[in-house]
Amino acid sequence: MSDLKRTPLYDLHVSLGAKMVPFAGYEMPVQYKLGVMKEHLHCRTAAGLFDVSHMGQVILRADDPEAAKVALERLIPQDVLGLGEGRQRYGFFTNDDGGIEDDLMFANRGDHLFVVVNAACKEADVARMRAAMEPGVTVKLLENRALLALQGPKAEAVLAEHHPSVAEMRFMDVATVPLAGAECWVSRSGYTGEDGYEISVPVAAATELAQALLAHEEVEAIGLGARDSLRLEAGLCLYGHDIDSTTSPVEGGLTWAIQKSRRRGGAREGGFPGAARILEELTDGAARRRVGLQPEGRAPMREGTKLFASETSDTPVGIVTSGGFGPSVNAPVAMGYVETALSDTGTALFGEVRGKRLPVTVASLPFVAAGFKR
Amino acid sequence: MKFTEEHEWLRVEGDEVVVGITAHAAEQLGDVVFIELPDEGTTVSKDDEIVVIESVKAASDILAPLDGEITEVNEALVEEPSKVNEDPEGEAWFFKMKIEDMSALDDMMDEAAYKKYIG
Numbered sequence: 397m398s399d400l401k402r403t404p405l406y407d408l409h410v411s412l413g414a415k416m417v418p419f420a421g422y423e424m425p426v427q428y429k430l431g432v433m434k435e436h437l438h439c440r441t442a443a444g445l446f447d448v449s450h451m452g453q454v455i456l457r458a459d460d461p462e463a464a465k466v467a468l469e470r471l472i473p474q475d476v477l478g479l480g481e482g483r484q485r486y487g488f489f490t491n492d493d494g495g496i497e498d499d500l501m502f503a504n505r506g507d508h509l510f511v512v513v514n515a516a517c518k519e520a521d522v523a524r525m526r527a528a529m530e531p532g533v534t535v536k537l538l539e540n541r542a543l544l545a546l547q548g549p550k551a552e553a554v555l556a557e558h559h560p561s562v563a564e565m566r567f568m569d570v571a572t573v574p575l576a577g578a579e580c581w582v583s584r585s586g587y588t589g590e591d592g593y594e595i596s597v598p599v600a601a602a603t604e605l606a607q608a609l610l611a612h613e614e615v616e617a618i619g620l621g622a623r624d625s626l627r628l629e630a631g632l633c634l635y636g637h638d639i640d641s642t643t644s645p646v647e648g649g650l651t652w653a654i655q656k657s658r659r660r661g662g663a664r665e666g667g668f669p670g671a672a673r674i675l676e677e678l679t680d681g682a683a684r685r686r687v688g689l690q691p692e693g694r695a696p697m698r699e700g701t702k703l704f705a706s707e708t709s710d711t712p713v714g715i716v717t718s719g720g721f722g723p724s725v726n727a728p729v730a731m732g733y734v735e736t737a738l739s740d741t742g743t744a745l746f747g748e749v750r751g752k753r754l755p756v757t758v759a760s761l762p763f764v765a766a767g768f769k770r
Numbered sequence: 771m772k773f774t775e776e777h778e779w780l781r782v783e784g785d786e787v788v789v790g791i792t793a794h795a796a797e798q799l800g801d802v803v804f805i806e807l808p809d810e811g812t813t814v815s816k817d818d819e820i821v822v823i824e825s826v827k828a829a830s831d832i833l834a835p836l837d838g839e840i841t842e843v844n845e846a847l848v849e850e851p852s853k854v855n856e857d858p859e860g861e862a863w864f865f866k867m868k869i870e871d872m873s874a875l876d877d878m879m880d881e882a883a884y885k886k887y888i889g
Contacts, residue, residue: 431855432826433801621800621826694804694848696824721803721826728804750822 403449404542404602412610412617420515422450425619432621436723439588439626440764443548444618445609448587452518453541453596456509456525458533464509467529468502473645473668475655479504484568484583486653488645489524494670494677495641496648497524499633501594503570503583510570510581512543512594514635542602547592547626549767550614555582555593558608562593567768576605584769587623589630591767622723629722629729631688631761637699638686638717638731644670646677647733649686649761654678685739688759689716689730689747695754696720696728697747703734704746707753713738716747722763729763730756771859772875773884774835779859780875786841786866787875791823791832794888796858799825802851807843807865814838814867821864823854835878838869 400423409416414425425447427435438444456464465476474487484503488496498517503510513521518537525535546555556563559573565584573582578601586592597605609615618626624634633639639648657663660675668674691697696719703714719730730747738745741760746753772780777795781788796802804824814820814834821832843865847853853862869875879887 426827427800431801433803433852625826694851695806695822696804696829698829721824723826 404599405447427619427621428617433723435618435622436625438616439548440724442614443550446545449542450515452513453538454511455536464533470528473654473658475657484570490670492669494644494673496639541596544595547586547588547590551592554612567770576601588626589766591769629764646682684733685736687739688761690757690759691728692755697730701747725763772878788863790863793858801826802854805847805851812840836869838867842866
């Protein structure tokens with residue numbers, strides 16, 4: 397794994413007995429000694445610490461902060477100008493065909509925007525942002541910060557012991573908080589469906605902060621394996637699987653993330669790549685839609701499983717894009733795309749697993765109720 | 771006990787062999803969540819895919835270690851797949867089979883050889 401990068405917490409992972417695997421160009425912990433199942437359940441009942449330092453942390457800064465916001469609005473169908481200071485939003489870069497190039501979180505941190513993008517897309521995203529910015533707006537990919545996520549119902553109590561102000565934050569708030577003696581940028585958000593925080597921490601303090609959090613009895617280190625099953629149960633998309641450059645936001649069921657100001661009749665209607673298609677689909681709907689899928693039996697339906705309307709029909713009506721076992725649901729769970737006519741909750745379909753058509757029902761997402769502190 | 775390169779163990783019981791997967795294999799698979807067993811009475815050839823085993827990570831197969839007939843399967847595993855992680859070389863046997871040529875077992879690895887094989 398010599399050509400793979402390592403996060404600042406690599407040595408800590410190894411010392412904790414992590415199994416390291418290649419992921420998005422990094423050596424990442426897929427699981428620790430507890431294993432995927434117990435790590436998942438621990439995060440849902442107590443708190444889990446994730447190293448997500450492979451993700452891209454980007455600062456957009458200009459003498460006039462509005463210039464950076466205007467420029468970012470040219471790349472994403474979200475309301476950036478209307479985002480209040482100290483708040484964060486979910487968004488996605490679109491392409492000219494209305495597909496999704498990556499998804500992201502962006503935060504208004506007063507005199508700059510802080511953007512977090514997927515590891516596999518970060519170079520392309522930075523190039524995309526640089527190309528869209530006016531002269532005088534800088535786009536900086538930060539190499540000197542790690543990113544930790546502390547997730548779960550005990551996350552607030554744990555982090556508040558290190559700084560009480562975090563208890564006052566609401567879902568999607570961002571704040572600067574001193575932790576482990578360093579200036580950390582904390583957001584109340586995550587990728588598990590649980591309450592929790594994401595913490596951008598200077599590399600020099602990252603291991604100390606991780607160790608301080610792991611020292612709490614309620615906190616266990618959680619690997620990428622459980623991160624995937626947690627986000628799947630929470631109905632959250634994994635870029636490159638559930639959404640990609642060929643899926644539109646309407647197909648992907650992400651219309652909730654397109655604010656009124658960017659829609660037809662809005663103050664800043666359109667003006668992002670693929671707006672023609674996306675605005676039309678927002679009004680008229682799309683031909684297919686991302687849905688939750690609940691297999692009836694115990695057999696997981698993995699990514700790539702073809703979906704059919706009946707046991708005998710020849711033509712697939714959809715495909716699974718993420719699927720596996722949901723430890724909290726204690727049953728297999730999946731999500732995928734189906735023809736819109738078949739996307740109503742409760743629609744009975746069949747998934748073809750090892751040549752057999754197994755019953756699966758369209759289910760509402762998430763599979764596990766979100767624990768966000770709104 | 772005898773061992774295959776596919777990380778199965780075989781234990782002779784009278785004129786049958788009991789087959790399961792090794793602790794090493796169970797550890798590599800991770801938490802097992804689904805098992806599909808063959809029907810009792812099925813005639814199998816060596817390397818037929820006869821058991822489906824799914825963990826939280828991935829799906830894999832268990833191959834028939836030898837030619838023969840499945841005489842009994844461990845239905846308890848279907849209800850409680852996690853037994854494979856808890857007691858892979860004991861309670862969590864997968865199936866018993868009558869094999870056509872018992873001498874074929876002589877060519878398989880013993881415990882020392884298997885330990886060396888997995889390093």
